[in-house]
Amino acid sequence: MLLLCGPTLTAQEAEMYSGEFRVGKYSGQANFGYEIREGDTLLQGPFVFQRxxxxxxxxxxxxxxxxxxxxxxxxxxxxxxxxxxxxxxxxxxxxxxxxxxxxxxxxxxxxxxxxxxxxxxxxxxxxxxxxxxxxxxxxxxxxxxxxxxxxxxxxxxxxxxxxxxxxxxxxxxxxxxxxxxxxxxxxxxxxxxxxxxxxxxxxxxxxxxxxxxxxxxxxxxxxxxxxxxxxxxxxxxxxxxxxxxxxxxxxxxxxxxxxxxxxxxxxxxxxxxxxxxxxxxxxxxxRDIPVENLELWQSFDSIQRKLLTKTNEILENPQLQLARRSDEEAATYYTQVDTIRKTFALPFAKMARWVRSGALGQASLEELSVRLWSTVYTDDKGIIDYSDFSAEKYVELATMMLNGLEEIEDQIATRLVRQREAQELRELEKEMVRLMGVLQLQVDSIPPGSPEAVDLAIRALGSFGEEEITNYSSKIEDEDKTASAQKLVTCLKDLNRLAEAVAQQPERQAEIREAYTDQIWNPFTATIMDETVKRRLLNAYTDVLVNHILEAARGENPCEKAAYWAQVLDASYERMLELRKEDTSKLERKLKREKNPQTVIDMFALNLDVDE
Amino acid sequence: MNRVNLRNPMALFLLLVLLLAGGIHNSSAQGEVLPEETEYKDPFTKLWINTYGNIRISKRFIWIAETHFRFDETEETPFVGQIGQIYNRHALSYIYSKYFNVSLGGVLRVNFNTDPDSDGRNVVPEYRIWHQYQFAQPLSSIMVYHRIRIEHRWSQGFADDAEYIYRNRWRYMLRIKVPLNSTKFEPGTWYISPESELIMQSGKEVVGSALEDLRLTTTLGYVLTPRLTIAGGLMYSQGQTLENAGIFKQGFTFRAHLYYSPDFRKVRNKLPAIHLED
Known part of the structure; x- marks a missing residue:
């Protein structure tokens, strides 16, 4: 194929080309002669192409x-x-x-x-x-x-x-x-x-x-x-x-x-x-040895390729490599697959190669089989009868091995999953203990002088966490242990979050109270007095919302809503500071005598990303 | 001079007093014969129910709106026998600082004829222009107040042909408020407030009776909110009658007060103290 990147070659005899040139992956400078004959470009004379x-x-x-x-x-x-x-x-x-x-x-x-x-x-x-x-x-x-x-x-x-x-x-x-x-x-x-x-x-x-x-x-x-x-x-x-x-x-x-x-x-x-x-x-x-059924050999070839690839994949699986060192069952699977590879997958690959290269035309299948298996079964003393080894038999054997391998593969996968689960469970339990430690620390570090409701709420969260851990540890091994552990970890996280929010509450409420206090001049006494502004907001926040959460923390199963309540506390604190500066006359009117905390949450339009 | 006045309320006040003092006549008794000894009438008993509104209308101005209901005794009923006067006092008050303000306004008082023997009209109006200079000073947890109030008063009797007479009233009140259950005034504070007010008068018609009234009052008050206070107490008062300077009237008055100070401004000046001096 001739590709010219220079000026168009014209229909004149014995032309010379000189310039950029490309052939396949080579491109450089070329000088050569050519002719056009019957529409074809023929190279003629000296040729130089270099770079x-x-x-x-x-x-x-x-x-x-x-x-x-x-x-x-x-x-x-x-x-x-x-x-x-x-x-x-x-x-x-x-x-x-x-x-x-x-x-x-x-x-x-x-x-x-x-x-x-x-x-x-x-x-x-x-x-x-x-x-x-x-x-x-x-x-x-x-x-x-x-x-x-x-x-x-x-x-x-x-x-x-x-x-x-x-x-x-x-x-x-x-x-x-x-x-x-x-x-x-x-x-x-x-x-x-x-x-x-x-x-x-x-x-x-x-x-x-x-x-x-x-x-x-x-x-x-x-x-x-x-x-x-x-x-x-x-x-x-x-x-x-x-x-x-x-x-x-x-x-x-x-x-x-x-x-x-x-x-x-x-x-x-x-x-x-x-x-x-x-x-x-x-x-x-x-030699007049008929090569039986090429299609069967092709199918054998593709099966043995799968078999070899799969054994390689399994043996190289890093998870199995790790697991077999500590887990006997995994080690057994590893050995089984290794044996399949050495005694079947590799010989099959060799046979496939021989068939491909035409060896089967030079030797009978029996000869090749004897040759093949003698390298695998070195102590075989003619026990195996190779005379009935046919292409079908090789396909059958390879299929059987592939199926067996797939079964082992499934078992390995199950085993590895179980191993991973056990590992996960250990991690979860470690996390559980850590989280309980954090929660206990929160209980132990309730600021002195905190209001009773705050104190009781945090203590209740701590006790509930302790109770749940006790429940968990007394559970007999069951299928759902991981799920239970997962749930408990989430619960402890949520409890911690709520306890943290509750512990901040006295400080936050003081800050909000201060924000909602105006100093006004009383003309009758000529003194400055503190006046609470937007009292309805403050009451809805303190008496309805916060009180409800502090009580809920001491309720039956605080885990259910702990994350939600923690978020409500965080968000409502921020919202109250915002509301102080906003025109809230309508909201104040609506909040009049509102006792339902959920309604208050809705009216405050809190920015929550945890569903109730 | 204005600058001096604005900077020093006391100077402003003294100036006003000096200017106005020229109007006081050093009059002597005419007509009525003075008794040998001062005569004291029997004490008259009354009940005053007073509302005091201080409505904040701007950073520096307050609308003063007071309505008083004053009841007099009758033969049968002491203190509350009949309505005596309904009293409407309004003024614009300028807050100079949290310890000093000046006010200027008018009074419409409706006087009811309480004399059963009178043949005159039942109701007559009375008009006043008044201005006031009020100082406050803290003393430990106690507050001390000085109030100078000057009224220009046009009043008439109940007689059908009665004409308005013009008088000036010169009032000085010293009042203290002592919080009882706290060290400062705040909602929930009970306080006791003794006060004494000397009311002098002058005018052509005032002959010898310069001491119109001396009021000695003590009230017990309770701060409900920073904007609402209630108080009640008893006042003893005495003063020369206009007819005869030798005859003193006396009275005991139960007083009930409601103090309110709303603020309807949208954006309030959060800091009430006016930092002109700072």
Missing amino acids: SNLGALLESGDYTFVFRGNFADDYPSGAWEFQFGEFSTDSQTEVVDFQYKVNVSGKQHEALGIMSEGKPDGLWTHTVNEVRNSKLEDVLFRSSIRFDKGIPQKTFQIAFNGNTLAGRLLRNGLAHDQWTLYSDEAAGGATEHWFFNEGVLERLEFQSGEAWQTIDFSDNPGGNYREAALDQNFFQSLEWQLPEGASLQVPDMLQENQNRYARINEVLSGLGKSDFKPGFRVSIPV
Whole structure:
């Protein structure tokens, strides 16, 4: 796909483009030639596309690239050079020969080779260098492969991660002869030998610890072969034949090489027509083992994924992690789920992978099953009959496990809820005791000289709280204990709030009385006298409202309305101070002889957010 | 001079007294023959029911509205036998400070003929212009009051052809109020209030009878609210009769008083004390 961000290309032959350009995720400056032929734009001639940004480099590091080569009729051909860099700098500059020199550190991937009709032709080398202060520090990756019109052949070398793989390919790209992996660390040099014969993998020798293991594939029955790419799928299809825990390096090396080629293919196919890949091939034995019911295997795959995900989720649940340390039941559930994971979920995942990678076509389900379960049940001495293991059976087993797991999950959830409830109850009871302490403190610190009604009200609230706590503690364990505790905590909070409001009442009433007292001059005595103003308001407040609440506090169940009364006391105090300044003649008339506290509350238009 | 007066009420008052004193005649007895010795008539008994209204109309002004109902004895009934006078006193009072105020106003008194032997009219009106200077001073918990009241009085007899006579009255009252059950006056305070008032008179018709009345009163009062006080007591009074300076009339009067001081202003000046001196 070719995207041009510059001036429109016109229908003339052999045009040159120079300017801003973008291909896929790469954007920078480009210079190239092109032609328009039958309405199509064909790249033609030299091509340069590059980017580097000094500002970005100095700021926070820069990524750079240079793609340089030739196109012929839209196909990359001739010599090509690719560079991908990621650099940062310490911003130390130096002027050398009228040029600023900046030291950079980072990585650069460089690929060089020849293209023919969009395919690699001849020797291609990839190098990833690590650069420190503009000096080569290390070679992180290197591969050299010879191609003939896109088909790799002869010998190749890939070096990566301290390992070097050397091997040979036939003219048709099939793996052939001995491939050897040399390790810088291994004593004898080599750690893996892969023996191919015209693409067929016959033997694998690899170092496992100190010892060498050999897997012989040559005695695999069957005569037919089909060609396939030497890719991760091929390695996965081998997995069932490898011993558990076998760690091979060659697949990683080839994957890394594959990634490097893919990166360039992305650029080239974005520009024109190209097919840039390593193209290693193998021959896979084809056995006439029917792959039963693909749909069943797909369903098995999705069930086993659910099973594995769910076991992971449960085992990673932090609540369960905590609970299993203190709670035996939770610990049992944890162990059960862990067992399901190890003995079913992981093997199922492996089987699904084998089926996906085509191993089931190479081996019978029985063979795969034996292989699979032998790693789980190491002491199985042929007791289990794997011959009747079918796709249905795997689906059935996985479903059963998933159902069982879901049941355990429910039980765990219940257990965790109960645990949480117990924890909550402990917290509630702690809070209860604390609140009662506060309430008792309020009783003990009733200001001396408080009016009797205030004193009695606070004491009554204290006694009621104490009584409720006694009631609660004498309750036998019941289902509603949390609810009772919750209720009692709320009650104690409300009692505290009311007690606090009541304790403030003498002070508040004095303040209100003072606010409602005018000093007036009596002309007959020529003295100043205190006069109560808006007496009806004051009476309604003191005699009806406050008195009622003080009495209610000593009533049967003060908790019911404690929060409401506390709020009424707070709000009415504020309201009385406001009313002093307002025109209240109508209100005073209405309050005449009003004895109902609720009516007074309504008439005062108190701002309450607690419902009665 | 005004500035001096305003600043010093006592100066204002003295000035007025000096100006007005010129009107007092140093008259001698004419017509009637003085008795050898002073004669005292039998005490006359009366009941006064008086209402005193001090209606606050502004920061500095009070409307004084008093209505008194005065009953006289009859042959059969002492004190309350018959209505004697109905008395309406009004004035505008300027509050200079909480301890001094001046008032100026008029009186309409309705006199009823209480003499059973009289052939004259039953009712005659009497008019006065009056002004008053009242001082108060605290003394411990006691309050002491000095009241100077000057009245210009036009009165007439009941006879059909009676003409108005003009007299001036010079009144000074000393009154104290002693709270009984508290150290200050407040609602619920009982107080006792002895007072004495000397009423002098002058005018062409006043020949020798300068001492019109000397009133000695004691009342017991009770402060109901800062705006309502009730009081009751007994007054003994004596004074020269107008006809003959040698003859003194006497009287005992039961008095019942209602004092009220409403304030109808919307926004009241909360501080009653007037801080002119501060």
